Amino acid sequence: DIVLTQSPGTLSLSPGDRATLSCRASLSVTNAYLAWYQQKPGQAPRLLIYGASTRATGVPDRFSGSGSGTDFTLSISRLEPEDFAVYFCQQYGNSPFTFGQGTKLEIK
Amino acid sequence: EVQLVESGGDLVQPGGSLRLSCGASGFTFSHHAMSWVRQVPGKGLEWVSRVTYDGGQTSYADSVKGRFTISRDDSKNTLFLQMNSLRAEDTAVYYCARHLIGWHVFIGDYWGQGTLVTVSS
Numbered sequence: 001d002i003v004l005t006q007s008p009g010t011l012s013l014s015p016g017d018r019a020t021l022s023c024r025a026s027l028s029v030t031n032a033y034l035a036w037y038q039q040k041p042g043q044a045p046r047l048l049i050y051g052a053s054t055r056a057t058g059v060p061d062r063f064s065g066s067g068s069g070t071d072f073t074l075s076i077s078r079l080e081p082e083d084f085a086v087y088f089c090q091q092y093g094n095s096p097f098t099f100g101q102g103t104k105l106e107i108k
Numbered sequence: 109e110v111q112l113v114e115s116g117g118d119l120v121q122p123g124g125s126l127r128l129s130c131g132a133s134g135f136t137f138s139h140h141a142m143s144w145v146r147q148v149p150g151k152g153l154e155w156v157s158r159v160t161y162d163g164g165q166t167s168y169a170d171s172v173k174g175r176f177t178i179s180r181d182d183s184k185n186t187l188f189l190q191m192n193s194l195r196a197e198d199t200a201v202y203y204c205a206r207h208l209i210g211w212h213v214f215i216g217d218y219w220g221q222g223t224l225v226t227v228s229s
Binding site: 047056093096098099101 | 145152153154155167169170203208213214215216217219220221222
């Protein structure tokens with residue numbers, strides 16, 4: 001199984017800051033089949049990015065994804081109050097589909 | 109508006125069984141593959157199982173293989189997860205999720221609100 005390791009575990013920033021979240025895979029992710037999800041307390045995950053860099057429908061353009069192979073990044077250019085949440089990466093190139101352990105983005 | 113609503117979660121004893129349901133609306137259910145994903149409260153996500161748009165193919169995580177069965181009833185726009193021989197480590201919130209594209213990859217573009225399964229004596 002492909003293990004995804006996210007860093008940092010917690011990121012403390014202020015509204016207006018830029019956030020950079022990392023996801024590293026134990027094996028190369030086929031075709032950059034890497035997605036990012038946002039999850040707020042008591043809510044289901046929300047798809048943000050797939051194919052490493054394609055924004056899902058309705059996702060603001062301050063969210064961007066990049067990377068290939070084993071190293072991927074989610075960037076949020078100017079943090080809004082509603083962006084503080086937990087973010088998960090997920091690979092879907094190989095079954096079983098696996099998720100990272102999450103990065104908590106908290107208000108500083 | 110796409111909606112997925114899970115139900116059936118409950119407290120069950122180890123070794124017991126439970127059947128989860130996921131009612132779908134707002135889209136053509138029979139056109140989409142579907143998956144179940146679970147999450148221990150406060151922890152990470154684990155993909156559990158998937159089924160093709162027509163129910164013809166299924167696959168499972170090793171942790172549930174042989175104990176869980178995914179199925180669907182397209183006439184009722186409903187997805188199911190039959191869970192047998194439940195263990196304490198199956199305790200989690202179970203989400204159903206729609207596949208954005210195809211069956212061979214899982215990109216969950218819509219998720220239900222989840223239903224809590226607790227396995228405990």
